Amino acid sequence: MLLLLWLAWKLRRSRQNILQSKRRLEDTVAKLHQARDEQREQMYFLHELLNVLPNPVFFKDREGKFIGCNQAFVNLTGVEQEELQGKTARDVLDGQLTEIAAATDRKVFDSLGQQYYESEVILPDGRKRYYGIMKDCFRRRDGSVGGVIGCFFDLTEIKETERKLERLFLVVEQANEAIVITDLEGSIVYCNPAFTRVTGYSQAEALGQNPRILKSGRQDEAFYQELWATITAGETWHGTFKNKRKDESLFDEQAVIFPVKNKAGAIINYAAVKRNVTKEKQLEDQLRLSQRMEAVGQLAAGVAHELNTPIGFVASNTESVKNYVAQFKQLIPLYREFVDKVVQTQPGLLPDELKRLREAEEDAHLDFILEDLDDLFAETEEGFERISQIVVKLREFSRVDHGDESGHYNINKAIETTLVVSRNEYKYVAEAETDLAADLPDIVCNSGEINQVLLNIIVNAAQAIKEQQRQDKGFIRIATDFDDQWVRCRISDDGPGMSEEVKEKIFHPFFTTKAVGTGTGLGLYISYDIIVNKHGGKLQVESSPGQGTTFIIYLPREKKSSEG
Numbered sequence: 001m002l003l004l005l006w007l008a009w010k011l012r013r014s015r016q017n018i019l020q021s022k023r024r025l026e027d028t029v030a031k032l033h034q035a036r037d038e039q040r041e042q043m044y045f046l047h048e049l050l051n052v053l054p055n056p057v058f059f060k061d062r063e064g065k066f067i068g069c070n071q072a073f074v075n076l077t078g079v080e081q082e083e084l085q086g087k088t089a090r091d092v093l094d095g096q097l098t099e100i101a102a103a104t105d106r107k108v109f110d111s112l113g114q115q116y117y118e119s120e121v122i123l124p125d126g127r128k129r130y131y132g133i134m135k136d137c138f139r140r141r142d143g144s145v146g147g148v149i150g151c152f153f154d155l156t157e158i159k160e161t162e163r164k165l166e167r168l169f170l171v172v173e174q175a176n177e178a179i180v181i182t183d184l185e186g187s188i189v190y191c192n193p194a195f196t197r198v199t200g201y202s203q204a205e206a207l208g209q210n211p212r213i214l215k216s217g218r219q220d221e222a223f224y225q226e227l228w229a230t231i232t233a234g235e236t237w238h239g240t241f242k243n244k245r246k247d248e249s250l251f252d253e254q255a256v257i258f259p260v261k262n263k264a265g266a267i268i269n270y271a272a273v274k275r276n277v278t279k280e281k282q283l284e285d286q287l288r289l290s291q292r293m294e295a296v297g298q299l300a301a302g303v304a305h306e307l308n309t310p311i312g313f314v315a316s317n318t319e320s321v322k323n324y325v326a327q328f329k330q331l332i333p334l335y336r337e338f339v340d341k342v343v344q345t346q347p348g349l350l351p352d353e354l355k356r357l358r359e360a361e362e363d364a365h366l367d368f369i370l371e372d373l374d375d376l377f378a379e380t381e382e383g384f385e386r387i388s389q390i391v392v393k394l395r396e397f398s399r400v401d402h403g404d405e406s407g408h409y410n411i412n413k414a415i416e417t418t419l420v421v422s423r424n425e426y427k428y429v430a431e432a433e434t435d436l437a438a439d440l441p442d443i444v445c446n447s448g449e450i451n452q453v454l455l456n457i458i459v460n461a462a463q464a465i466k467e468q469q470r471q472d473k474g475f476i477r478i479a480t481d482f483d484d485q486w487v488r489c490r491i492s493d494d495g496p497g498m499s500e501e502v503k504e505k506i507f508h509p510f511f512t513t514k515a516v517g518t519g520t521g522l523g524l525y526i527s528y529d530i531i532v533n534k535h536g537g538k539l540q541v542e543s544s545p546g547q548g549t550t551f552i553i554y555l556p557r558e559k560k561s562s563e564g
Helices: 002-052 071-077 095-111 156-174 193-199 221-232 278-345 351-364 366-401 411-421 447-467 500-505 523-534
Strands: 057-061 066-069 115-122 128-139 145-154 178-182 188-191 237-244 250-261 267-276 407-409 430-435 443-445 474-482 486-493 538-543 549-556
Touching: 002 071, 057 071, 071 145, 095 115, 095 128, 095 145, 128 156, 178 193, 193 267, 221 237, 221 250, 250 278, 278 366, 407 411, 407 447, 411 430, 411 447, 411 474, 411 486, 430 447, 443 447, 443 549, 447 474, 447 486, 447 523, 447 549, 523 538, 523 549
Parallel strands: 430 474
Antiparallel strands: 057 066, 057 145, 115 128, 128 145, 178 188, 178 267, 237 250, 250 267, 407 443, 474 486, 486 549, 538 549
16 A cells, blocks of 8 residues: 555656656747747848848858858849858859959968958959959857858949049149149148259158248239139139249249138138249240330330431531531622721721721621631531431331341440440440451351340449449450450449349349339340350359449350351
């Protein structure tokens, strides 16, 4: 009986244990089902997440066979996900990319690290796109390497933008115009090689500087204020600068300066495109100077022509009057002899009339008049001679408008002509003195251009003396001599002289010591060009402060055959 009871209790306990185990098993199975469902949900989520990614993503095992991919990779290759599994890159990608893919797979496994490369990919529709591809290895739960995971990044637009920027950069770097970009405070943040060529400042020297390093002082503050007012208002400024290079030589720049705006319309930088127009300005100024010289020549010719006719008939009339007076003078002795005989032979005849006649003769100072007439006619003839010489000199100087004519010419003659023409410039401030070699040989030259050089130097000397505002007159001395090779002309003055710094720049274009607006700075530059480049000569200057200035012109006695 006890045995039966014990067996019954044992069976009950076993049943209870079985029921508990069943419940635990059911719970475990339920949890496993739940975990499986959650895992499936998670896998589905990850699958959907990969599919919504715009970047193509793929997985490969260690043998290089595809395990899976997302929809973007399907679109890239044209191979569906189910078809892709078990295939290699060689099966779905073009040849060049296949080789790169295999090589980078090996690098991933060898280094167990990321690999990145870029390549052009031909899409199923034939379009070409440029991709960056990032690869890395993925690991199993036990830590072993399971394969490769890769992701494509479409770089087509970026590469196109880079190409555009590169083209733009090359254009800017190779442009003949200087291009400068500044920040809002005006500090230079970029300048191209043309800027360096024109200004002499290297890019390293210019960066961080303000463009005011180029200021020459030839423009006033109002000029720059107007510039800044224009560009800060968001508008474009156009104008021309007279700027200064690093070596302090001057040059002309035509500039367009404008604000650079972002997409929101805010100004973020200022940019300038500048063209060196120095040579153009020189040509324009030379043309204007040539036109002025031509006008002077034409005026001189016109004045000479207008003077010639009245001088001719006045001189002719004066000669006639001189002849009439000579005839009249022959009558005076006869008249006096007649009066004396009347008085001697008939003393009582017309005494009152004879008395009045003698008194009238004394009151008229007839003897003085007769003596003075000769002097007056001599002075008049001298005056006519001087006027005639002036007319001749004006005619000679008017040859300046025949710019391309060369021939045999005597420099002494050029000096005499130019002194007459320029006399109004120096007559109140200086005495002109000459020491001209009597046997000076002729040379082959352009007489008009030589006259122009002499005029430039003489006028400069007169203006320099005038600027001293001295009480006494200065002097301008001109001397000529020659040797076997050269005909020389020295033009000296006792003006203020010049420093070494000024002497070094005296023949530079646009350099002037005169006040703004009173000189072009081209007279001596053009003179140098005429003597040195056009005539194969030399033009030298000797000067020191307070000691006056001497210009020495050397002209070859025989013109070189290479010169035109």
